Amino acid sequence: MADGRLAGPVRVVGTGLLGTSIALGLRARDIDVTLDDVSPTHVRLAVDLGAGRPASGADAPQLIVVCVPPDVTATVVARELAAFPEALVTDVASVKLAVLDELRASGADVERYIGSHPLAGRERGGPLAARADLFVGRPWVVAAHDAISYRRAGAIDDLILDLGAVLVEMTPEEHDRGVALVSHVPQVVSSLMARRFIEAPSAAVNLAGQGVRDVTRVAASDPDLWVQILGANAAPVREVLLAYRDDLDRFIDALADPEAPGARRRVAEELGGGNVGVARLPGKHGTDKRFTTIVVMVDDRPGQLARLLAEIGEIGVNLEDLRLEHAPGIQVGLAEVQVLPEAAAHLTEELATRGWRIAG
Amino acid sequence: MADGRLAGPVRVVGTGLLGTSIALGLRARDIDVTLDDVSPTHVRLAVDLGAGRPASGADAPQLIVVCVPPDVTATVVARELAAFPEALVTDVASVKLAVLDELRASGADVERYIGSHPLAGRERGGPLAARADLFVGRPWVVAAHDAISYRRAGAIDDLILDLGAVLVEMTPEEHDRGVALVSHVPQVVSSLMARRFIEAPSAAVNLAGQGVRDVTRVAASDPDLWVQILGANAAPVREVLLAYRDDLDRFIDALADPEAPGARRRVAEELGGGNVGVARLPGKHGTDKRFTTIVVMVDDRPGQLARLLAEIGEIGVNLEDLRLEHAPGIQVGLAEVQVLPEAAAHLTEELATRGWRIAG
Known part of the structure; x- marks a missing residue:
């Protein structure tokens, strides 16, 4: 890791969409990558895609990136910390505090662990959906904590920059509240909306246009993955949902008698607040006024x-x-x-x- | 109206996006169109766009299409029914029962009125956003009621087919419940989600990706218009929102203790229901598996x-x-x-x- 750059080998554990994409991105920069996965088929596939070489007992990785489902992330990170006592370990799970807490509780050596989370993904998963450029221009959060030294964490920063992502430093708590707001709660809101169509008359759902299709697109996401994410980030998600429900209650009350004094103003304020909120989101689609x-x-x-x-x-x-x-x-x-x-x-x-x- | 086709003139009242688009579509089929609007500027603009000729006192329209905001639709329809005692009158407001009820209560001649609603629109309004093809392939609901004869209503069907739309017959009640479900409640759900970003830290909103942008795109819609729509369709919207809130309450309860027996299963069921619901929506984007x-x-x-x-x-x-x-x-x-x-x-x-x- 001369000049602070990754000299490898980097060990990638879990060769799904994120793990294989990370490995492909590192290989594109000629960094030595070893691949491990509970599924030998996934490893072979990732190797065939050019994502690196199969892990062997002789490896001495400097950096380990754990890319496994949220439910098992802490267990696998703890195992890697124990198996490779010189290596720095990170993970890419979409919740950060639960993983750190579980590691601390298990007595793992968190002086060599720092969690991270790339805000990137695709509708499809698996190694075949992987792309070397998946992280280019996307935020990648590093969840800083007090037990790890600045010097030691540097290799994570290098990894993120090597993959073309935008490094964002946050505490695990800030991260989890942030993704609850802009990712986890939107998923819940969208899924609950889509549920309303299950028993609706066909004539009604056939009136659907682009608006409702946009609102409910993410409702097609994998429930297994989301149960893990929401379970691991339950408190911050619940906090946002409670505030959302307060607004919803006010809205429902106003509609009980829309001609009552103040009812229309309340509805207008809720909708106007939506205008203000959506204007704060970054990105090109829909709300961007630059073009x-x-x-x-x-x-x-x-x-x-x-x-x-x-x-x-x-x-x-x-x-x-x-x-x-x-x-x-x-x-x-x-x-x-x-x-x-x-x-x-x-x-x-x-x-x-x-x-x-x-x-x- | 030989051979059951529109022979015109058709009088379009209100030359915003919908009125001007209807007029342009009819002119493209060489049907005589007269244009009226409270704004002389809008009429001149629509005439310049080739949407027809300014209305004059000498006009004897066979068919009148009222394209004004929902709040004033019934008033304008009643005025047109009185001013042109031979003409059939329709409107394009996105709620149907409230307009019909208001007309009945005012003693208007509803034997010559049949409401309709084209499920088409754009993010921008006004005559300059109008397009002759706005309705092509889109559903256009005709809200049948008992006071009008089948023969008399035929001119509306011709209008819809001339504009390339897909005719859908529903009662006003069925229509209003349908649009509450696939249009009005998705608007509320999206606006209330976007409200949550108003006071969020910038670092959090900057983590937003395509998913939340899709969920909140329609939150950028015009609150003035939506206050009118939601006020006029309050009961059906409220009914869907109450069912939505029941699901939300169950979700919030499950997250209070995600490790409790059954909690994860409940979360999984809510999310899985979203999968089933979204699969019922028509259309190309997102959920369509034909491509x-x-x-x-x-x-x-x-x-x-x-x-x-x-x-x-x-x-x-x-x-x-x-x-x-x-x-x-x-x-x-x-x-x-x-x-x-x-x-x-x-x-x-x-x-x-x-x-x-x-x-x-």
Whole structure:
């Protein structure tokens, strides 16, 4: 670890989506990676993907990254700390305090442990979904605690930077409250919304549009994984849900008599608060006002969208984002093209000149 | 109205997004359209867009479409029924029973009124956001009631079919319960979630990813409009919210002691129910399993995405849907390309041969 850089080997325990993606990212920087998993099939698959070499008894890893389900994270971290008494161990579980508490309670050597959490993922799991660039530009939290020295923790920082992620330092408590708010509670809210459709008439669910599809998209997530996450972060999640329920109760009360004095104002305040809250979220989709959207009608045939994008390229405008929408069974689509505001008027004019139908 | 087709003139009252879009769609089929609005500026704008001609005292409309905010819909419909004693009148408000009840209570001639509701919209409003194809392939509910004859209501059906929408017949009560479930309650759930971010630490909201952005996208909607909608549909919305709150209460209870017997099972059941519910929603995005997604890495430079799509066209595969994602400040994007499952293997192989990096 000369110059503070990772010299490896890095041992990755658990070759699912996150473990294999980490390993692929490290291999892309020529760092020696050894792979271990309870499933020999997963290890072979990860090796075939170029994620590293199978772990052997002769390995002397400097850094160990535990990428196993939240339920077993502390147990595996403790085992790794004991098996490799010189190594620094981290994990990537999406809750941090429960793991640290369990390690402390078990008497593990937490002077060599520091938890972390990359805020990255995909709808699919497993080594086949892994990508070397999964963490590029994404936040990666390092959950600092007092028992580990600054010098020792440096290797984790190197790992994160090597993978192109954005290092974020937080205490385990801050982390767990943060993900309760922006990840765990949104999952619950979405799942409970989607539950309402189970027994609804088909005629009703068939009225669904893009809004409700967005609200309930994450309700398709794996319940097994989420039971572990929510169980391990129950107190912070419950705290946010209680505040959410207070708002919901006020809302339900206001709707009991919407013509009562103050009822409409209360509803307006709750909805207006939603405007303010959503504007605080980072990211391109939906709420980001940095770009201007131009909607272009595109025939739903091979080559049409390509022609549009080729012409946008010819016009010399960079596409910041793009989304294609079309109605089922209809031979026309709408390409929502996001560009810098200063390029929008020029692009709209040029596209119209070239015969494109601009829909907004 | 020979052959049961609209022969016009059709009078459109209210030239916002919906009214102007309806007018544009009818003009595209050469139907005579007259336009009226409390704002002369909006009328002039709609006329300039080619949506029809300004209304005049000499007009004898056969069909009147009222496209004004929900709060004033019944008042304007009653006025139109009185002013044009031969015309059939419809409206497009997103609640149906409240309008009909108000008309009945006011003694309006509901034998010539039938409410309707196109399930279409955009994030932006106003005549400038209007599109002739706004309703193509979208459900459009006709809220049948006993006082109007089948023969008389036929002109509404023609209007809907002329605009390319999918006609759905429901009672006003069925409609209002349906939209409470798939539109109004998702709006509330999303807004209340987003409210939680108002006072959150920046470090926490900065951990947000695509999941929470999807859940809270509609929280950016206009509170003024939604206060009217929720006020007019309070009882059905409240009923769904009460059932939602029951689930939420059970969830909060289970999290009070996640290690208690049965607690995890209850959490798993709530989340699993979300899986079942979301699978019932129609539409392409997120939950639709009809297509296979191929993720291709694309440099964030003009022309690169165009080149990808041109090559997909050359390979002869039709793109069913496409979404571009990239991390802020990073010079690489991920194009999520959806194609028919039978085309996926061929496309993946051909793209790899042409040097594209397939990320999943």
